[in-house]
Amino acid sequence: MNRELPPTAGHSFAWSDFLLSSPVSLEAKLASFLQVPYVQIESSGTAALTIALEALKRLSSRQTVIVPAYTCPLVALAVKKAGLRLGVCDVSKDGVDFDFSRLESMSGIDTLCIIPTHIGGLSADVQRTRAIAESIGAFVVEDAAQALGSSLGNKRLGTTGDIGIFSLARGKGLTIGEGGFVVAGSEEICQTLRAVGDDLRKPPSVLRETALCVQLLKNYLFCDPGGIARIANEMHCVIELECDRESLSAETAPPEITLAAVSNYRKLVGAGALDRLPDALAANASRARPRVARLAELPGVRVLMERDGEHGSWPFLFLIMPGEEKAMSALEQLSTTKLGVTQLFAVALPDYRYLDYPVPATCTPNAFDVAARAVTITNSHMLTDGDFSRICEILAEIVAG
């Protein structure tokens, strides 16, 4: 059977979502879900970040945006699009959050904002980032692109910085095909975000919107457990994986960032699907927790876990293998199984060829190391316990070898 699993858990649609049964707007539902006063929908997570940075530019004359050296290259492209300077901070050894001593030493009077990033829906230390940002008068923009629905204590990830950005792209959990949104608490920042959005956003393109609506429907029909054409799901998953692989490339630049309005239709489809998100998140967590515990028993393998009081959204499980060669064998051997084992980012930020900014290689050794050793396993409902055991057996052989 030509069965290929998607690299992330995703979130299912239902027929009723497409019939626009939701009486409440996506913005209002997201604001209530996240317990924030303001949500602004944009055409992608990258567009949301670009709008956020443009808003901060109106509030401060500072120029530098500090990002972790292990993050999505689209983040760097948003900084470039906003005409700001990129500061690349190394991550901690064997981790994906900032190396905080490095962050402290590179933050200064020109730092406009720092972007802590919740990789795999697991929390970065926003409190610690905040303390550094506050000491130098900079903003904190939380990158929660992969973390819609995660929480720490009684707060959702993405809601404790000055601004939070989220992605609604395929594979990120709740999706509207392509999209994202920005949240903020302070009245001044909310007003500035609204003004920047109104100034920079183009009206929705009919052609693009039609294509995205067709894609949403195709997603539902061919990839969803509730879709009417489940039998064809293998074919669709292959298409989806090809798209994801392309976005991981270190060589090929993604298309130009567009700042365009999202049609009401797509927003309402998302609003319908959002009603089922809490149940889907609970199911993701109950699949992921025993599996990460099992992976953590593999000798030398480090697995990203929830902190105390944290509830992750668990799009995938994130492992750091005990060496680059073992990571390469895992990716090679497991890619042939088509069980949704892949890499999150192809390389560390300074290694994307098309991001032409100078970062001396010696400045981000931990990010290079984690990029070379990271392996992700899908947390899709389609990955059965049997599939997962097969992955564990292959990994166990590799780490023992």
Ligand SMILES: Cc1ncc(COP(=O)(O)O)c(C=O)c1O
């Ligand atoms: C950490 C992170 N930030 C930002 C983005 C950009 O989001 P989008 O793909 O919706 O533009 C992504 C997307 O993969 C991401 O993983």
